Amino acid sequence: MILRKDRIFYxxxxxxxxxxxxxxxxxxxNFPVNINYLTSPTLLSYLTISRMGVPLFFMLSGALLIGKDYSLSEFFKKRFSRVLIPAIFWYVILFISVAYANGFNFDLMYEWIYDAPFPWFACAIIGVYLLIPIFSSFVKEYGTRGAxxxxxxxxxxxxxxxxNLAEDYYAKLIFGNFGIYIGFAVLGYYLANKEFNIYSLPMVIFSTIIFIACLVFNMYNAYYFKTVFYIESFSIILQCSALFLILRYLSxxxxxxxxxTLSxxxxxxxxxxxxAxxxxxxxxxYTIYLMHYQIVDLLVQFYPITTFxxxxxxxxxxxxxxxxIVLILSKIPIVNKLIGIH
Structure with missing residues (x-):
């Protein structure tokens, strides 16, 4: 795999x-359900860190796509094909493997199609793509101040x-579909383009302090109040923002x-x-995201997680x-065009 020079490393x-x-x-x-992970500070630290995965993906979409020049037809053709073709490819592969493992049992195949774990992300990112041209026009007019x-x-x-200061109905209306995700996308654009009036090293130090404080706060809440925050939590948003700024300003x-020395x-x-x-x-x-569910299921069957x-x-x-697996598949002609490497 050849490193492209036009990529932004951070x-x-x-x-x-x-x-x-x-x-x-x-x-x-996949941790055993009979073990209460809320009693383990070690496992809680894993949970606190892992919550950042999905928000960071949407922040990247905003950082890379909002405010850029492109025609609508070019944008949708490129973006939708990048999302849908790999999603369909891996969905079919996983469906065939599940059907084969279960003897092509119709009820089990229907249940798997209904409960398949990955399509929600593809649907969410498509929803964000549908809104990005609108926000691109907005930030071209008003810049980072508008964002x-x-x-x-x-x-x-x-x-x-x-x-809990808003009715559940309004909260679901705002965050139930694309609201939380497009918010992360605009946040990513803002953090990637806003020039803060502070030197790089102080920004790295300040962001690191915020990041650590959020980690400690989230772990404390989970351990003592049995609350594991999700991506719509203010503390997770702040934690992701701090990590984004650490990497940007360190670069x-x-x-x-x-x-x-740090450089x-x-x-x-x-x-x-x-x-590398x-x-x-x-x-x-994206390819790893789409295909890793089956791998982790197989792993815990042969190597069950019984201790922290x-x-x-x-x-x-x-x-x-x-x-x-992905790197091997990337060497196969035609397949490398379908699996979602970009």
Whole structure:
């Protein structure tokens, strides 16, 4: 896999972390239900981190697509094909494998089609794509200030919902479909384009403090109040924003201060085998997302997670196996066009 020079490395870092968080979340979901994960600080820390996966994906969509110049026909043709073709391909592959494993039992096949785990993400991202041209026109007219205005209104609604200050009907109306996702997309655009009046290193330090504070707060709430926050939580939004800014401004600091120790560490990661893995995870992230459910199900059958310390073991195995499968498939003509690598 050849590294493209036109890619922005910190966005590849965000995408690589996003898919790792998703894999971690679905590894945790396979933890034995008879064990109460809310009593384990270790498992809670995994949950607190893994919640960032889906928001980061939508933030990337906004960072990469909002405000760009394109025709509507070109945009929808390219974006919809990138989402739908791989989704249909993997849906068919998984359906055939499930049907074969269950002896083509009609009732089980129907149940699997109805409860299939991944189509919701494809539907959500398509919904966001339908709205992105509208927001692109808006930010071209009003810039980051206009995006900031939208985010301000969006965060007010998030806070009202978080503190049960809005009726359930209105909360579902706002967040039940695309509201929360397009909000993350606009937030990603804003954080990628807004020039804050602060130097890079102080921004990295400040964002790191915010990120750690959110992690501690979320873990504390989960451990003592039995509340595991979801993506529409204000603290998860802040946590994702802080991580995004850490990576953006660390990259900016390294480009302007190459002789500094922190910059040397960053550039070593970027130019070494670690950077190659980050790039591979980034370009394969959507494919991995679509096909990893079956792999994690097989893994926990042969390597059941019975203790907390097995979670990282299964997570690492899942990551290595899914990435290896995708890289192998990427070498096969025609198949490499269908599986969703970009």
């Amino acid at each position: 966005l590849d870092e965000v995408r690589a972390l996003a898919i790792l968080f998703v894999l971690l979340a679905h590894t945790i979901k 900031g205005y939208f985010i301000f209104i969006w965060l007010i609604l998030v806070v009202l919902t978080n503190f 900016k600091y390294a480009s302007f201060n190459p002789s500094k 040397k560490i960053h550039n070593f990661i970027k130019d070494s085998w670690i950077g 893995i980050v790039y591979a995870l980034s370009v394969c992230s 310390d097995l979670v990282p073991v299964v997570f690492i195995l899942l990551t290595v196996i899914t990435l290896a």
